[in-house]
Amino acid sequence: MKLRSQARSRTILWGAIPVLAMTYLATAPTVPFTSIPLTVPYAAESPGPTFNTLAEFEGKPIVAVTGTETDPTSGNLNMTTVSVYSQLTFAQALSRWLVHDDTLVPIEQIFPPNLSQTEVDHQNKVQFSQSESAATLAALEYLERPTAVEVVDIVPDSAAQSILMPGDRIVAFAGQPITEPSQVREKVLAGQPGDTVELSVVGAQATPETQPETKTLTLGKNPDTGNAFLGITMGAVAADGTKVEYNLKDIGGPSAGMMFSLAVVDKLSPGELTGGKFVAGTGTIEENGTVGPIGGIKHKVQAAADAGAEVFLAPSANCAEAMSKTHEGLTVLKVDTLAQAIDQLNAYNSGGEVVRCEK
Known part of the structure; x- marks a missing residue:
């Protein structure tokens, strides 16, 4: 010992x-x-x-x-x-x-x-x-490189199911530019279950020339907190292809x-x-x-x-x-x-x- x-x-x-x-x-x-x-x-x-x-x-x-x-x-x-x-x-x-x-x-x-x-x-x-x-x-932010928000996963039976797909990038929320996952979370939490929101999205196979598509979703309810719930897992990615x-x-x-x-x-x-x-x-x-x-x-x-x-x-x-x-x-x-x-x-x-x- x-x-x-x-x-x-x-x-x-x-x-x-x-x-x-x-x-x-x-x-x-x-x-x-x-x-x-x-x-x-x-x-x-x-x-x-x-x-x-x-x-x-x-x-x-x-x-x-x-x-x-x-x-x-x-x-x-x-x-x-x-x-x-x-x-x-x-x-x-x-x-x-x-x-x-x-x-x-x-x-x-x-x-x-x-x-x-x-x-x-x-x-x-x-x-x-x-x-x-x-x-x-x-x-990326420390290095002052541009960032984007990517959908990683979809929660089953959530507002995002069949509307968003893994790999989609959210570039705007209600017309306001989005570059970080926290911005999406803040905007969702500021709403109420049942609210309708518009997201500007580009798909996983998009090119620099691809124009964003508007997706309309109705916010659900978080079963644990009761707050508005979008139903996606997000990740931060580099906007420049890195x-x-x-x-x-x-x-x-x-x-x-x-x-x-x-x-x-x-x-x-x-x-x-x-x-x-x-x-x-x-x-x-x-x-x-x-x-x-x-x-x-x-x-x-x-x-x-x-x-x-x-x-x-x-x-x-x-x-x-x-x-x-x-x-x-x-x-x-x-x-x-x-x-x-x-x-x-x-x-x-x-x-x-x-x-x-x-x-």
Whole structure:
């Protein structure tokens, strides 16, 4: 056992065992002694795999940019993840906490009780898809490249079904030009279920000479919120023919957004953001480039350190937790926006002044 685990066990073991044991006994149903071991209502979080967004995954670039000239890249821009273990017995949970230094969290934080596993997986995939779209838009806007709104998917039995198609581009809403998905969302939410709206749309096979077609739709009602509902999933794309695709499978959630944006910027701009170094990080990304906090950052920092990273980019709101343990040779930099993350990397690579996370 590692020394840090031994020290930790001396201080908290005797208090922890009763808490876990009482929770285990209080939640466990009465079953025969010979039954399969019962599980505790906790999940364990630990450092997960980390992926270089400048590299390939299963033979494809994790961030593929086509339709335009790209700039050579080097080094690493690694996104980081958290591994989650559930269906743990009391002994397994205790072992992961004391021996592996995992974090134990109530199972409902990972798997909400009102959602099935399939629904949770779908929700994570949707978040990941939205994160990819926001990453693309944030990068293109940072680079001052024109953007457009593309229909990614249609919700069955929604207002858009049979009227819009995946690949359609929405260029105007009620006569007003559209360049970002958030503009469509704002206009839909400003309406009421039953309102009639007009969209100017060009199809997936349109040429620069193709004239937009007017599509008339009646807004539906969101079954969860009661708000007006168009019924489409949208993505941000480059308006100049540049195509950005993300080829990382079986990863959910929005926390890779900033690293995806950095990879797009690195491939579409002169020079190398990494300076040839091993950079890792995490953080959500908004369409306007704002970087948001994520969960499990201490495990992501650990994963980056274990992989050999020299620099870690952390959302400012996560700085205290990111610095809860010192990692020799790893510099943790504080970021709030995509532009700041790029400025921080440029300053670090040139020996300039950087803003570090503090405890």
